[in-house]
Amino acid sequence: MIEISHLTKRFGDHVAVDDISFRCEPGTVTGFLGPNGAGKSTTMRALVGLTIPTSGKALVDGKPYRAMGNPGRRMGVLLDASAQHAGRTGRETLALSARMLGIPTSRVDELLERVQLAGAAEKKRVGDYSLGMRQRLGIAHALLGDPGILVLDEPANGLDPEGIRWMRGLLRDFADRGGIVLLSSHLLSEVEAVADQFVIVSHGRVQLSGTKQELLGGTSTIVRSIDPAGLEHALRQADLTFSAAHDEFTVSADPVDVGRAAAGAGVVLTELRAHGADLEQLFLDLTSDHKGDTAQHAQTRQEVAA
Amino acid sequence: MSAVTAPIPAPARSIRNAEASIPMRTLVEVELRKMVDTRAGRWLLIGVGAITVLVLGVALITGDSGTRSFTNLLAVAQLPLAILLPVLGILAATSEWTQRTVLTTFSLVPTRSRVLTAKVAAALLISLGAIVFSLIVAAIGAIVAPIFGPADSDWGIGISTLGQDVVYQVFQMLLGVALGTLLLNSALAIVLNFVLPTIWSGLTGSITSLHDVQKWLDPGTTWMHLVDPDFTMAGQAWGQILTTALFWIALPLGLGLARVLRKEVD
Numbered sequence: 001m002i003e004i005s006h007l008t009k010r011f012g013d014h015v016a017v018d019d020i021s022f023r024c025e026p027g028t029v030t031g032f033l034g035p036n037g038a039g040k041s042t043t044m045r046a047l048v049g050l051t052i053p054t055s056g057k058a059l060v061d062g063k064p065y066r067a068m069g070n071p072g073r074r075m076g077v078l079l080d081a082s083a084q085h086a087g088r089t090g091r092e093t094l095a096l097s098a099r100m101l102g103i104p105t106s107r108v109d110e111l112l113e114r115v116q117l118a119g120a121a122e123k124k125r126v127g128d129y130s131l132g133m134r135q136r137l138g139i140a141h142a143l144l145g146d147p148g149i150l151v152l153d154e155p156a157n158g159l160d161p162e163g164i165r166w167m168r169g170l171l172r173d174f175a176d177r178g179g180i181v182l183l184s185s186h187l188l189s190e191v192e193a194v195a196d197q198f199v200i201v202s203h204g205r206v207q208l209s210g211t212k213q214e215l216l217g218g219t220s221t222i223v224r225s226i227d228p229a230g231l232e233h234a235l236r237q238a239d240l241t242f243s244a245a246h247d248e249f250t251v252s253a254d255p256v257d258v259g260r261a262a263a264g265a266g267v268v269l270t271e272l273r274a275h276g277a278d279l280e281q282l283f284l285d286l287t288s289d290h291k292g293d294t295a296q297h298a299q300t301r302q303e304v305a306a
Numbered sequence: 307m308s309a310v311t312a313p314i315p316a317p318a319r320s321i322r323n324a325e326a327s328i329p330m331r332t333l334v335e336v337e338l339r340k341m342v343d344t345r346a347g348r349w350l351l352i353g354v355g356a357i358t359v360l361v362l363g364v365a366l367i368t369g370d371s372g373t374r375s376f377t378n379l380l381a382v383a384q385l386p387l388a389i390l391l392p393v394l395g396i397l398a399a400t401s402e403w404t405q406r407t408v409l410t411t412f413s414l415v416p417t418r419s420r421v422l423t424a425k426v427a428a429a430l431l432i433s434l435g436a437i438v439f440s441l442i443v444a445a446i447g448a449i450v451a452p453i454f455g456p457a458d459s460d461w462g463i464g465i466s467t468l469g470q471d472v473v474y475q476v477f478q479m480l481l482g483v484a485l486g487t488l489l490l491n492s493a494l495a496i497v498l499n500f501v502l503p504t505i506w507s508g509l510t511g512s513i514t515s516l517h518d519v520q521k522w523l524d525p526g527t528t529w530m531h532l533v534d535p536d537f538t539m540a541g542q543a544w545g546q547i548l549t550t551a552l553f554w555i556a557l558p559l560g561l562g563l564a565r566v567l568r569k570e571v572d
Contacts, residue, residue: 011570026317041572049416050409050571061321066416074324077413083406087344096343100328100336100414125345141410148320178317 007056018204031195032184039204075149076142081134086127111140131158224271234265333424374457376448383440392482395429399486474532487562
């Protein structure tokens with residue numbers, strides 16, 4: 001199990017990670033989402049012990065990562081596919097780590113085969129690899145120690161659509177066999193199809209987290225009135241959770257309850273419709289830079305998710 | 307990218323597999339392999355070997371009968387090895403940071419001091435290899451020496467001479483590793499490895515008030531005694547050699563270790 005609790009990391013005045021908490025359980029794929037610079041990579045590096053948190057904890061199976069004698073056998077990590085020695089061949093890159101992990105070279109052949117780098121490609125120097133090839137080498141590297149946990153930072157970068165589909169299958173299968181997957185992306189579409197739960201971060205903070213069911217299952221209602229102040233008052237009276245953007249209200253309730261509240265207060269509506277949550281829109285709202293009302297929006301959503 | 311067929315282990319198995327620490331022997335072996343498995347590393351080794359042979363060749367052709375002895379050829383072989391091989395040690399310490407492979411290395415071995423220890427041990431093994439290599443090429447040189455002219459048949463080297471050669475190679479190598487660990491930048495460390503001791507020798511040699519510094523802290527003076535066949539080692543010379551090592555090896559290596567243990571990896 002992966003457990004991040006109240007993790008905070010400051011670099012001077014800059015707060016890269018601000019009180020982030022979440023868990024990843026066996027059998028699940030967690031999509032760690034957010035725009036570039038949101039704190040995803042720093043969180044993952046803290047989990048692997050490459051960065052020392054200012055406060056908070058990042059634990060693997062209840063212990064710090066460095067407490068494991070041979071962590072590569074438990075957790076496969078891909079933090080940056082470009083962080084490989086340009087002068088080493090793809091095969092040698094894997095063979096070195098295999099030696100370190102204490103696993104046979106036959107496993108190197110097996111993985112080169114699996115990521116389609118066997119043959120001529122394995123003898124090329126990594127400096128001559130395309131980004132997609134490096135990414136595949138990195139995924140092979142993460143799988144080398146036959147781990148039960150995979151932590152992948154932007155693994156879809158540079159992969160072609162076929163490669164992305166292949167990776168999804170691999171991760172889904174890995175989790176279905178009881179493994180734990182944590183993968184980050186700045187593109188929702190890459191992980192939406194494979195993840196069971198989402199942690200959406202922006203500006204170093206968790207804006208929203210929950211299972212796909214929790215995030216997408218709840219219905220909400222869009223409502224407008226010629227009298228926004230009156231409507232707001234009515235919604236408050238009815239004890240409904242809502243957020244407002246200009247004169248448009250998004251209420252976490254069925255249209256019938258919203259309509260009843262408005263009717264009870266005698267407020268005239270100009271629009272009333274059910275709104276199925278759209279993860280894409282949600283993600284964009286949460287991670288776009290015009291904060292202000294989106295912050296409130298996020299908070300409301302978090303209440304829904306909780 | 308074929309369908310995934312290999313079974314993913316039950317979580318329990320991977321937890322158990324991760325328990326035992328990676329043995330230091332394995333870490334040293336891997337670090338040694340890293341020094342020679344890149345094109346840069348391989349060519350550096352080949353280059354150093356070739357230059358050493360070349361220098362011996364020049365000594366055989368241009369020297370007198372004393373120069374052509376095994377004892378002297380062995381001393382001659384020490385210099386190119388001790389000057390050039392530390393570059394391998396520097397690269398071992400720096401290239402992980404410039405190539406960003408620390409990300410992988412420290413992910414697999416989170417206790418950074420173990421990695422550093424393994425690097426130092428691997429560098430020492432390279433130095434011992436250099437001694438063996440110098441013995442072999444000096445012996446071959448001495449055997450073929452009569453082709454080039456009269457040669458002394460002086461095969462006698464004492465254990466102390468050999469010991470001094472080992473210390474010389476090892477100290478030069480460790481100086482490189484220490485500078486690399488402190489600076490974590492290949493180009494800068496290589497340049498300073500060559501330039502800094504030279505400037506230091508020049509300064510401490512030319513300024514009268516610094517003559518004592520030269521006597522105790524200048525590798526160009528104190529360590530050269532180790533490979534000078536005409537110099538008779540005494541207690542004070544060893545003291546000077548060791549203080550120089552403390553200043554040029556222990557100090558930068560200690561500071562470098564502190565830096566590496568704290569440094570953010572990205």
